[in-house]
Amino acid sequence: MNDPLDLVKLAEVYYQSCCDLVKVSFVRKINNKWHVLSQKGKSLGSYDTKEEAVRRLRQIEYFKHHPKDSNKAEEAVIDLTDADDLSYSAIMRKMRQKASKEQVRVFLKLFKDQFDKAVKNNLQKPEKVALQNALVKFNKLHKIKVSKKLIKNASITELGEASEVGRYLANICGFILNRLPPESRAKAIESLRNKFYYTNADELSRKVSPPSAAIGQSITFVKHVLLNQEPQYIREVLNELSRNLK
Secondary structure, three states: OOOHHHHHHHHHHHHHHHHHHHOOOEEEEEOOEEEEEOOOOOEEEEEOOHHHHHHHHHHHHHHHHOHHHHHHHHHOOEEOOOOOOOOHHHHHHHHHHHOOHHHHHHHHHHHHHHHHHHHHOOOOOHHHHHHHHHHHHHHHHOOEEOOHHHHHHHHHHHHOOHHHHHHHHHHHHHHHHOOOOHHHHHHHHHHHHHHHHOOOHHHHHHOOOOOOHHHHHHHHHHHHHHOOOOHHHHHHHHHHHHHHOO
16 A cells, blocks of 8 residues: 555645646637737737737747747847848748748748738738738747848838839928918928928938837828818718728
8 A cells, every 4th residue: 555645745746737737828819819818817919810829829838848948949030131122032032041941831821811911902012011011920929130221121112213202292292282372372382392402311311200100190191181171071081081091
């Protein structure tokens, strides 16, 4: 017959093992996002799909029991700063050189999902939109490093040729200035022309606006254009704007 003390020790070990099994993170959908939550309910990250959240949950549970591997994973940042440009082909070349086969597979799936979504929503340049979104989502799973200069060059490509952008902005300014009385419009245009001409380009180039500010800037611009117009006219413009926004 077993020694009673040995039985007590075995019972304690069994109890502790059960506690360890219970104290695990879990996945829950909150406000249309899938959250990875700790055993205490603390959010460990939010994701658009359950698949992404479950993948992250598995990583957390694995590294919880393999701390040495966790330290190695934190050091393994995928460096994409030497990519030729921010295009799908350039990024994929570097991914295949520096990421594991599993990481490449994950990125390809993310890109395909985002590309299909962009095409379905009739977005312009779906490949560029899909690439940017896929990189953001991939970075949540595996840390990456991308050159800031590369991102800036990509944004210039998005804007288009400088001459075309200048003409487009001139038309917008002209449209807004049409609200001025005819007798003061010419003087206002000349004043605005001088202000733009003497704007410090170097200083403007160094300033950064977060991507999230784009929504607020768009709303403010539209409101300024429609100030002091008839409510019915404003409603018709906003309805048309909403229908044509892509």
